[in-house]
Every structure is written in structure tokens, then in C-alpha cells.
Amino acid sequence: MITFEEILSACERGGASVLTSVTKLQPAAGAHASVSPAKFVERGNSVFAFENRYVDGEAVKCALIDSKQSQGNRGETALQRDIDAGSEVISKLPRMEVEYADGVAFTDLELPHRFADGHFRAATIDGKPATQNEQYRAVRNSTPVDMTALLNTAPIAALLGGWDSTRVNNQLRLPSALTGEIIGVLANQDSESADQQSKRGGARVDPYAMSVQLSATQMQELLDMQRDELSPKLVAKIEEDIKKNKKGTFSGSPLGLGGIPPQLESLGGVACRQIIRSWVLSFASLRQLRFGGPEDANVAGRALLAALGLATIARAEQELYIRANCHLIESEAPKVKLDRRNGESADFEPLTVEAADRILAQAISHAKSQGVADWHGQVLKFDGNPVVLGAAVEETAEA
Structure with a gap:
């Protein structure tokens, strides 16, 4: 030493x-x-x-x-x-x-x-x-x-x-x-660097239902219950979506409900x-x-x-x-x-x-x-x- x-x-x-x-x-x-x-x-x-x-x-x-x-x-x-x-x-x-x-x-x-x-x-x-x-x-x-x-x-x-x-x-x-x-x-010295930007898949399985569809009222209710625990940016995005489509349906995915099919999206x-x-x-x-x-x-x-x-x-x-x-x-x-x-x-x-x-x-x-x-x-x-x-x-x- x-x-x-x-x-x-x-x-x-x-x-x-x-x-x-x-x-x-x-x-x-x-x-x-x-x-x-x-x-x-x-x-x-x-x-x-x-x-x-x-x-x-x-x-x-x-x-x-x-x-x-x-x-x-x-x-x-x-x-x-x-x-x-x-x-x-x-x-x-x-x-x-x-x-x-x-x-x-x-x-x-x-x-x-x-x-x-x-x-x-x-x-x-x-x-x-x-x-x-x-x-x-x-x-x-x-x-x-x-x-x-x-x-x-x-x-x-x-x-x-x-x-x-x-x-x-x-x-x-x-x-x-x-x-x-x-x-x-x-390991691969023959490939261009950009070709080695590999992707990994993300997925989520919901044992209750692969898809949870909510009305505007239901989405707002669930959002209000968790408002203090969610980031302001996420809250604002969900409320903007509700405002634009009050009579439509909404996926519960932003609140962690329902599944997400596997997809290659992250490095x-x-x-x-x-x-x-x-x-x-x-x-x-x-x-x-x-x-x-x-x-x-x-x-x-x-x-x-x-x-x-x-x-x-x-x-x-x-x-x-x-x-x-x-x-x-x-x-x-x-x-x-x-x-x-x-x-x-x-x-x-x-x-x-x-x-x-x-x-x-x-x-x-x-x-x-x-x-x-x-x-x-x-x-x-x-x-x-x-x-x-x-x-x-x-x-x-x-x-």
C-alpha cells in the first residue's frame, strides 16, 4: 500500500x-x-x-x-x-x-x-x-x-x-x-453504435381486468381520492383530458388500473x-x-x-x-x-x-x-x- x-x-x-x-x-x-x-x-x-x-x-x-x-x-x-x-x-x-x-x-x-x-x-x-x-x-x-x-x-x-x-x-x-x-x-465492433441502442419491453398484468374503462365522473372521483399523492403534472394532465372529453370513457391506466401490453420502448x-x-x-x-x-x-x-x-x-x-x-x-x-x-x-x-x-x-x-x-x-x-x-x-x- x-x-x-x-x-x-x-x-x-x-x-x-x-x-x-x-x-x-x-x-x-x-x-x-x-x-x-x-x-x-x-x-x-x-x-x-x-x-x-x-x-x-x-x-x-x-x-x-x-x-x-x-x-x-x-x-x-x-x-x-x-x-x-x-x-x-x-x-x-x-x-x-x-x-x-x-x-x-x-x-x-x-x-x-x-x-x-x-x-x-x-x-x-x-x-x-x-x-x-x-x-x-x-x-x-x-x-x-x-x-x-x-x-x-x-x-x-x-x-x-x-x-x-x-x-x-x-x-x-x-x-x-x-x-x-x-x-x-x-462486443460487436462491426456494427454502428446506433445499431446497439437495444430496447426492452415494459408490461403490466392486472389480475382483475386487463382494461378498466371509466366515465368522466368516475375518473374524477378516483383522481380526487388520490390527489394529494399524485404529482401535480399528472393531476393536471388527467383533469385536462376530462375537461376535453366529459362524455367519453377513460382508461384507468394513468392511475395504475388495468394492464399494459408488452411493448419495446425503453433503452x-x-x-x-x-x-x-x-x-x-x-x-x-x-x-x-x-x-x-x-x-x-x-x-x-x-x-x-x-x-x-x-x-x-x-x-x-x-x-x-x-x-x-x-x-x-x-x-x-x-x-x-x-x-x-x-x-x-x-x-x-x-x-x-x-x-x-x-x-x-x-x-x-x-x-x-x-x-x-x-x-x-x-x-x-x-x-x-x-x-x-x-x-x-x-x-x-x-x-
Whole structure:
């Protein structure tokens, strides 16, 4: 396992460029099984993302199984879960938290825009707008020349990236120093990518009746009984249909009554000859950050973020839950490699949570001794804006 001393050395000027962890995966059911890649919206339609990659010395067509953003989010979720579980080391991670009057709370590990998320910007601290709070302003005023405020308040953005894009000026923009992804090399390399957009059928069997036909009055009655449990969009659609056809009949299908014949309509999966998960921790990116002090303090701050990166990778690699119909297993142990510059590298044992946390504990202690960071689980608390709470709407896929 890599050591803290090697991480510290990599954070010095001219040190290693990257650390990588690469794992070969396969469908859990076997090579014959398909897996469901990530889905994206293109001109109103759901599609898979296909790319050309260079794998094992060959240019190949690949499907994006899990994106950089998604892998980063999975790492954050794992960190948050260990914080919630009271992990001794990870619980020391500084973070921001917004809590609403209904008791629901989110941290910058959970909100999509991290320290610059709209939930924080719309919130208050001690009864005043959060955007006027000096500590929060110091975080947003951080620059690559001095990242101390961010490091001690919301450091996950310095590791996984963030952009204060709505601000009129001083828009802090941080590239991701830690990135991950999963790709699948398509089994059929002769077919066009579009031909591999497989479809899956959906159906519903109602044991009482395959078709339930209702009058306008009956449909309205059933709708009113469930109104508070249905999405506003679905309610509006049904009421508009009733208004247009008061004397007609209506299928009970929108309310879950009656069956639905099988039909090929949703994206399915792809067959892959090889599936690869990779993580890249960029020391070159971390070396662009400084913390307003001597070089030893800068190195200590970078090493602290790098150690957090190791802890994130180790946790993200523990679980291979991706999405429905994408069940994967490891074909072999992750291969961890540290760049040694000039074409040389060193191989290490796979990262474990226990070992990564020991390195993180050392990094926390060292950063404190250098006066650059004091991580003790501090949380900057925000009170959620009641306007946001009152305007929240849950939309369902059926709507």
C-alpha cells in the first residue's frame, strides 16, 4: 500500500503527475449478459453515449457505463455514509450543511454544486442572508493562490471540482483533481453504435381486468381520492383530458388500473467484451493550489486533499452498485500505479478503506502541524429558505 511519505513527496514541485487505480470488471451473470449503460437525453430522446477509445493497443468502440460526474458522486455518497455512521477519521472532514424546517438536511457532499449550490446561496446564517456571512464569503473568495478558507470549510470541491458560476465576479472555478469512470468495450465492433441502442419491453398484468374503462365522473372521483399523492403534472394532465372529453370513457391506466401490453420502448443494455473502471488522482492539478503560506504549508495542504482522494477511491471501489440492470463484479484486483516521472512508475497493493484512513489521519495531523488546516469535523450550518421548501415538487417518471 502506498504511504503518506510518498503522497507528500508527490505533492512537492516536480513530483509524480498522477496515481491511478484501474480494475477490469465483468457482468455478474457472465459474459453473455448485457449491462445497462448511463443514459443521456439527446433532442428529447434517451440515448447511450458511445465513444472511440484505445484499449490494449486497439482502437475500439465503447459505451460509457458510468460517467466522471456519477463516479464522483458515488465517492461522495460513500464518504457521507461513513460520516453518518461516525467514522473516526472521515467524520473530521469539514463540510457545509443546509437544514430545512421539515428537518431535511443536505451537505456539500450531497448537493450537486457543492459549496456554490443554490440551496446554500438561498439560505440564511444566524438570520441573515448566507451570501453576507463572512465565513461563507471567504470560501467563495478563495483563489488558487490561497485556498485556505475552502480547505477548512468545504474541501471536497478542491478535490472533485466546483464552479461558482452564478456569481457576478470572482467566480471560483476548480477542475477535478480526482476523476473516475467505467467504460465497456462493445462486443460487436462491426456494427454502428446506433445499431446497439437495444430496447426492452415494459408490461403490466392486472389480475382483475386487463382494461378498466371509466366515465368522466368516475375518473374524477378516483383522481380526487388520490390527489394529494399524485404529482401535480399528472393531476393536471388527467383533469385536462376530462375537461376535453366529459362524455367519453377513460382508461384507468394513468392511475395504475388495468394492464399494459408488452411493448419495446425503453433503452435496454449493451454486450461488452471488456469493462474497465479507472480512477485518476492528479497531483499535477493539486500542485496548482496554494494556501497563503510557505511552501511546506502548500505541500501539506495538497497532501491532505490527496489523502482525501485515496479515502474516496477506496470507498467508491468497495461497492459495485451502479444502476438497475447493471450488475458487475471484479475480474481481478484493482491495479494501483504511481507515476515516477520520465516514463517510470511504481505499482502498489489495491487501496483499502482502513489503509487510506490511516494515511488521511497522518495528513490531517501533518497539515495541522504546518498551520494550514485544522480538520475536526467542523460544520458551517445554513438555515434553508422556506420559499424553497414551499415550492418543492416531486415529479414522477409516470408524470
